[in-house]
Amino acid sequence: MTTAAAEVTARSIRRIALSHRLSRWDxxxxxYLYISPFFLLFGLVGLFPLLYTAWVSVHDWNLIGxxxxxxxxxxFTTVLGQPYFWxxxxxxxxxxxxxxxxQVIAAIAIAAVLDFNLRGKTFWxxxxxxPYVVAPVAVALIFNDxxxxxxxxxxxxxxxxxxxxxxxxVDVIPSHIAxxxxxxxxxxGYNALIFLAAMQAVPRDYYEAAIIDGAxxxxxxxSITVPLLRPIIIFVILTSTIGGLQIFDEARMFDNVGQGxxxxxxxxxxxxxxxxxxxxxxxxxxxxxxxxxFLIIIVIAIINFMITRRIAGSAxxxxxxxxxxxx
Amino acid sequence: MKRFPRSTIAATVAGAATFALVxxxxxxxxxxxxxxxxxxxxxxATFNEFGYDDLFAEYEAANPNVKxxxxxxxxSNEARDNLTTRLAAGSGLSDVEAIEVDWLPELLTYSDQFAxxxxxxxxxxxxxxxxxxxxxxDGRLIAYGTDIxxxxxxxxxxLFAAAGLPTDRAEVAKLLGTxxxxxxxxxxxxxxxxxxxxxxxxxxxxxxxVVNQIPNAYEKADGTIIATENPQVxxxxxxxxxxxxxxxxxxxxxxxxWTASFQNNGFATQLCPGWMLGVxxxxxxxxxxxxxxxxxxxxxxxxxxxxxxxxxxSKHQDEAKKLAAWLTAPEQxxxxxxxxxxxxxxxxxxxxxxxxxxxxxxxxxxxxxxxLANRAAAVDVTPFKGVNYFPINDAMQQALTRVExxxxxxxxxxxxxxxxxxxxx
Numbered sequence: 001m002t003t004a005a006a007e008v009t010a011r012s013i014r015r016i017a018l019s020h021r022l023s024r025w026d027x028x029x030x031x032y033l034y035i036s037p038f039f040l041l042f043g044l045v046g047l048f049p050l051l052y053t054a055w056v057s058v059h060d061w062n063l064i065g066x067x068x069x070x071x072x073x074x075x076f077t078t079v080l081g082q083p084y085f086w087x088x089x090x091x092x093x094x095x096x097x098x099x100x101x102x103q104v105i106a107a108i109a110i111a112a113v114l115d116f117n118l119r120g121k122t123f124w125x126x127x128x129x130x131p132y133v134v135a136p137v138a139v140a141l142i143f144n145d146x147x148x149x150x151x152x153x154x155x156x157x158x159x160x161x162x163x164x165x166x167x168x169x170v171d172v173i174p175s176h177i178a179x180x181x182x183x184x185x186x187x188x189g190y191n192a193l194i195f196l197a198a199m200q201a202v203p204r205d206y207y208e209a210a211i212i213d214g215a216x217x218x219x220x221x222x223s224i225t226v227p228l229l230r231p232i233i234i235f236v237i238l239t240s241t242i243g244g245l246q247i248f249d250e251a252r253m254f255d256n257v258g259q260g261x262x263x264x265x266x267x268x269x270x271x272x273x274x275x276x277x278x279x280x281x282x283x284x285x286x287x288x289x290x291x292x293x294f295l296i297i298i299v300i301a302i303i304n305f306m307i308t309r310r311i312a313g314s315a316x317x318x319x320x321x322x323x324x325x326x327x
Numbered sequence: 328m329k330r331f332p333r334s335t336i337a338a339t340v341a342g343a344a345t346f347a348l349v350x351x352x353x354x355x356x357x358x359x360x361x362x363x364x365x366x367x368x369x370x371x372a373t374f375n376e377f378g379y380d381d382l383f384a385e386y387e388a389a390n391p392n393v394k395x396x397x398x399x400x401x402x403s404n405e406a407r408d409n410l411t412t413r414l415a416a417g418s419g420l421s422d423v424e425a426i427e428v429d430w431l432p433e434l435l436t437y438s439d440q441f442a443x444x445x446x447x448x449x450x451x452x453x454x455x456x457x458x459x460x461x462x463x464x465d466g467r468l469i470a471y472g473t474d475i476x477x478x479x480x481x482x483x484x485x486l487f488a489a490a491g492l493p494t495d496r497a498e499v500a501k502l503l504g505t506x507x508x509x510x511x512x513x514x515x516x517x518x519x520x521x522x523x524x525x526x527x528x529x530x531x532x533x534x535x536x537v538v539n540q541i542p543n544a545y546e547k548a549d550g551t552i553i554a555t556e557n558p559q560v561x562x563x564x565x566x567x568x569x570x571x572x573x574x575x576x577x578x579x580x581x582x583x584x585w586t587a588s589f590q591n592n593g594f595a596t597q598l599c600p601g602w603m604l605g606v607x608x609x610x611x612x613x614x615x616x617x618x619x620x621x622x623x624x625x626x627x628x629x630x631x632x633x634x635x636x637x638x639x640x641s642k643h644q645d646e647a648k649k650l651a652a653w654l655t656a657p658e659q660x661x662x663x664x665x666x667x668x669x670x671x672x673x674x675x676x677x678x679x680x681x682x683x684x685x686x687x688x689x690x691x692x693x694x695x696x697x698x699l700a701n702r703a704a705a706v707d708v709t710p711f712k713g714v715n716y717f718p719i720n721d722a723m724q725q726a727l728t729r730v731e732x733x734x735x736x737x738x739x740x741x742x743x744x745x746x747x748x749x750x751x752x
Contacts, residue, residue, distance in 0.1 A: 063411055063415060064411055064414050064415050064433070064437055065436075065437070066415065082750055083746070084750075144583050145583070148583050148584055148587065149584055150578075150584045150587075150588075151583070151584055151587040151588070151591070152583075167732070169582075169732075170732040170733070170734060255579075255582060255583075256579070256581040256582050256583070257579075257724075257725075259721075259725070262724075262725040262726075262728035262729045262732065262734065263725070263729050263734050263735070263743075278408075279718065279721070280718055280751065281433075
């Protein structure tokens with residue numbers, strides 16, 4: 001009797017314990033299970049290639065022949081000793097700065113205009129997004145007609161004014177401006193819409209209060225809109241840093257050779273990787289440059305993050321102290 | 328400029344799609360299998376225009392046990408990426424893969440990946456240099472020749488007339504002469520007449536003609552790089568740049584400006600292989616006066632041309648070999664020439680009346696078949712092209728461009744080219 005009763009209690013306790021434990025596991029582990037597909041896929045298509053690239057970069061590696069001898073860091077020291085690595089690093093930064101800075105400024109300005117009560121709102125908003133829909137290669141083809149050295153539209157205009165034509169495919173800075181123009185054409189509208197969405201989330205009473213205090217449009221823009229856009233500005237600057245340092249399509253399509261010019265005037269780091277990997281078939285060196293690019297992007301992203309946080313943060317503090325003063 | 332997916336959902340969807348593609352790709356890429364009705368299925372991968380579309384139907388009719396599928400890539404670059412990627416992967420290639428002559432030096436270093444196609448039947452089918460270029464060090468023939476690109480000189484007879492030069496193609500051939508010096512001298516005469524039109528398109532295009540006549544320009548037969556010390560290369564570099572300073576339009580070949588210049592009297596002459604005729608008549612549509620002279624400076628020259636290979640990955644190598652041998656036979660190549668203008672590389676085809684009688688309306692009804700056949704016979708040098716030929720030549724093209732666009736002097740640009748070549752090692 002006692003043993004039977006004990007058995008029953010033990011069983012029910014065990015059953016309770018089991019289901020209890022299961023539900024506790026459910027609460028504790030299910031969320032991880034639900035998000036695991038992303039991480040599994042990220043591991044497959046993100047992390048694995050990343051680590052494999054590191055593995056390739058310490059070997060002699062031919063595109064067709066495959067793995068060769070282990071060479072340690074020799075690929076890294078070799079590419080760091082090549083003048084074209086440094087040229088392409090310079091070009092990458094120059095094109096990145098020429099595209100990202102005007103892009104973010106123009107995007108905020110366009111967003112601010114779109115934030116007004118315009119007639120045909122949706123039309124204007126879709127209008128700025130239109131360039132984003134066009135494939136980068138198509139953009140490059142169209143812009144190449146503008147930036148032709150001899151028979152291009154812009155130079156035809158310049159020459160008809162009696163001025164010297166700009167040598168888009170010969171001089172360094174003009175070629176960077178031309179490529180940055182294509183990048184900006186494609187991405188400004190996209191970023192503007194992101195800023196617009198953030199602006200519309202700013203509570204309208206802030207503006208009303210500021211206008212009652214006598215602030216004009218410009219003042220409210222600088223003192224309310226910009227500080228409150230902080231997280232979005234950081235987001236856009238981070239993504240355009242990542243994208244800007246990886247510019248490839250526009251630079252590759254800028255002439256028919258696709259190597260970034262006879263003197264590498266506009267060769268970016270990604271183009272350099274392509275030249276090493278698919279031109280010279282040297283995957284070891286290409287992977288080394290890919291890893292260097294990865295490290296550069298991380299460093300720049302951290303620097304960007306700190307700078308934007310400080311700038312936006314100081315403006316934010318000003319707003320808060322003023323808000324305190326008002327109340 | 329690329330962006331990362333904005334949300335987990337987007338990333339997951341994209342990732343799942345990639346995953347599905349990878350899985351299906353693994354099962355689908357196996358190539359050809361005998362189908363249920365006992366037919367052998369052969370796939371043939373080509374690019375641009377080989378002129379084979381009708382020939383496949385003809386072959387199927389004659390060989391009822393064979394079913395052919397053609398995989399046609401739009402550009403040769405696309406076909407090359409496909410070939411190298413699948414060679415590296417070890418599976419997924421077609422039973423017959425078309426290749427371009429330029430890929431051969433590299434593919435020959437992996438010649439064990441291709442079936443040996445040499446046989447007594449086809450031994451003397453092609454021009455000697457065409458076969459030699461596809462034979463590896465052990466004497467294995469890895470590719471059957473399809474077409475070639477013998478070079479002549481195309482010229483604008485209307486601009487010649489304006490400059491007071493002869494316009495008849497026999498007289499022009501005499502004027503241009505058979506050496507580079509006589510070609511440049513004719514150019515000086517043309518430019519001196521003051522028509523304000525340059526003589527040729529670019530130093531780079533002229534360089535292609537010159538360098539293809541040097542047997543070992545950049546590498547010795549064992550692959551040792553001699554490019555920077557070879558006096559012939561330095562001499563060619565100096566002479567081409569000297570000519571280009573007064574005669575060149577400085578238009579990089581294939582650039583947008585180059586293409587546009589055909590409508591703007593960009594230049595008076597151009598070195599042209601057979602397949603270039605189509606390029607010129609396309610770019611210069613509506614322009615009258617183009618003609619072609621039966622001569623080429625410095626002897627004969629060949630630029631481009633293709634081959635058919637049978638990769639070892641093929642499961643039906645014997646059937647594939649048979650098909651490749653049939654397609655590259657003189658009779659079939661003449662049909663391809665009639666269809667798409669690919670100039671045959673087979674000795675018998677070169678002597679056929681059908682080829683010799685062919686004319687080209689755009690080029691003032693010139694007997695292009697006969698002229699190009701003469702040009703093919705004049706090719707007497709097979710330049711050695713090792714694995715480093717193309718990177719070195721590419722760097723040389725850029726060195727010439729740097730001088731033409733004024734970025735550097737000839738000496739500075741040469742020095743940078745030497746550095747570029749050293750960096751390849």
